[in-house]
Amino acid sequence: MENNRKIITPGEIVIQGEEFLPGDGTRREKEDIVSSRYGLVDISEKLVRVIPLSGVYSPRRGNVIIGEVIDVLFNGWLLDFGGSGNGFLSINECPRFINKDELQDTFDFGDLIVAKIIGIKSKGIDLTVRMRGLGKLEDGMVIKVNPNKVPRVIGKEGSMVNVIKEAANCEITVGQNGLIWINAQEIKNELKAKKIIEFICDNSYTEGLTEKVKEFADKLGEES
Amino acid sequence: MTAKKESHESAYKERVDGRAFDELREIETKIGIIPNADGSAMYKSGKTIAIAAVFGPRTLHPQHMQNPQKGILRVNYDMMSFSVPDRKKPGPNRRGQEISKVIEWALSQCVILEEFPNTVVDVFIQIPQADAGTRVAGINAAAMALAHAGVPMREMASAVAVGKMDKTLVVDVCKEEEDYEEGEGATDIPVCLLSRSKKIALLQADGKISIDELKQALEMAKKACEKIHEIQLKALKEAR
Numbered sequence: 300m301e302n303n304r305k306i307i308t309p310g311e312i313v314i315q316g317e318e319f320l321p322g323d324g325t326r327r328e329k330e331d332i333v334s335s336r337y338g339l340v341d342i343s344e345k346l347v348r349v350i351p352l353s354g355v356y357s358p359r360r361g362n363v364i365i366g367e368v369i370d371v372l373f374n375g376w377l378l379d380f381g382g383s384g385n386g387f388l389s390i391n392e393c394p395r396f397i398n399k400d401e402l403q404d405t406f407d408f409g410d411l412i413v414a415k416i417i418g419i420k421s422k423g424i425d426l427t428v429r430m431r432g433l434g435k436l437e438d439g440m441v442i443k444v445n446p447n448k449v450p451r452v453i454g455k456e457g458s459m460v461n462v463i464k465e466a467a468n469c470e471i472t473v474g475q476n477g478l479i480w481i482n483a484q485e486i487k488n489e490l491k492a493k494k495i496i497e498f499i500c501d502n503s504y505t506e507g508l509t510e511k512v513k514e515f516a517d518k519l520g521e522e523s
Numbered sequence: 524m525t526a527k528k529e530s531h532e533s534a535y536k537e538r539v540d541g542r543a544f545d546e547l548r549e550i551e552t553k554i555g556i557i558p559n560a561d562g563s564a565m566y567k568s569g570k571t572i573a574i575a576a577v578f579g580p581r582t583l584h585p586q587h588m589q590n591p592q593k594g595i596l597r598v599n600y601d602m603m604s605f606s607v608p609d610r611k612k613p614g615p616n617r618r619g620q621e622i623s624k625v626i627e628w629a630l631s632q633c634v635i636l637e638e639f640p641n642t643v644v645d646v647f648i649q650i651p652q653a654d655a656g657t658r659v660a661g662i663n664a665a666a667m668a669l670a671h672a673g674v675p676m677r678e679m680a681s682a683v684a685v686g687k688m689d690k691t692l693v694v695d696v697c698k699e700e701e702d703y704e705e706g707e708g709a710t711d712i713p714v715c716l717l718s719r720s721k722k723i724a725l726l727q728a729d730g731k732i733s734i735d736e737l738k739q740a741l742e743m744a745k746k747a748c749e750k751i752h753e754i755q756l757k758a759l760k761e762a763r
Contacts, residue, residue, distance in 0.1 A: 305760075306759070306760045308670055308679060308755075308759045308760070309633075309670050309675075309676035309677070309678060309679055310633075310677060310678030310679050310717075310718045310719040311756075324675070333719070335635060335675045335676060335677065336670075336673055336674075336675055336676070337670040337671060337673060337759060338673070351673045352673070353555075353562060353671055353672060353673050354561055354562065354672050354673020354674065355561055355579065355580060355581070355672075355673070383579070383580040383581055383582065383639055383642045384582055384641070384642070385582070421591070421640070447673075
């Protein structure tokens, strides 16, 4: 495990051997698996990957993201979510019937929308809001974190998010692109959740993070 | 490695700052100094400081510049007005544009542009303090910043300027040496070496040099670049 989590830089040999398979952020050059990115090495059985430590969000199918409406087209909306391209949300991917002349009544410029990526093509990224928990964000606050830290904020099977939800008594939606929506009855709780998330991002990649976060949350609770 | 002695001895026997002929200036590095950029780095070699910020890959505007086969790399090199003893007029100039282009060509050898079509990676290099060798310091900073920004790269790039003072070959030229006028005068050769393939991505020469001396100079540059590459790796591995 020690050797399994070291930091690697582009052009370095991750591991040698014909039996390994190059995954994300790596490539094969004869016998060697060479890294193409700056990040942490992850070797699970035969698959070698590099987990990026920084950089812009790279979209994947099935990801839930939070985006801002930047354009209203004749058959849908264009969403900006901080990636390398914009996402297209078609009128057909809305749960109810929408008159084509009144698209702005549903989602207007500047609205923040929780959407899911259903397809990535060379032309663009297709989104949907036809699922539970997706749609326009009305109340609450949205904060931005480094998209590479999102897995830490979520934790194993959502364990970290549940800790935050419990500690701050609020609702949270984490977009894979690094935008996080927090909604609580009182602003005090929202700010508390924000502080906890910032703590997680500053202390990511430390052992036993969940316990530390719990401690931090308790300390915050005593202060207020 | 000392000077080549042919007909008569070189007039340049000792370096102005007391370094050995193949010794680099003191190097300092810092990763992530610009919080708003996707990746950033500082590279300081002696009195020369270069700051690089990387943005993207992001969608390229104007749209007609987009390439659906591969992304493009844009480098912007500029010296700050107070970086040199005589104030530099702010804004792009001929020298800056040329250096931007040269760095762009060097770095596009190591960035995998095919992975993000229709997008652009912007690299901004600023020189807050100049004491010769700014373009090589810029390349070193930019390579670290690109890695820090998570841009897919084939390998890293490291660069150094080798020079010839009269008949003596030296590594990492400083401003005083660049202005050396005795004997055959000064020759300045910036070299950029790629870390894995050991290819030369940038080679310029300003002054006179014989083929044999150039070969020798390139050997010295390669050794120096490998040292710089190690410093770059160390900086990236220690950054969190």
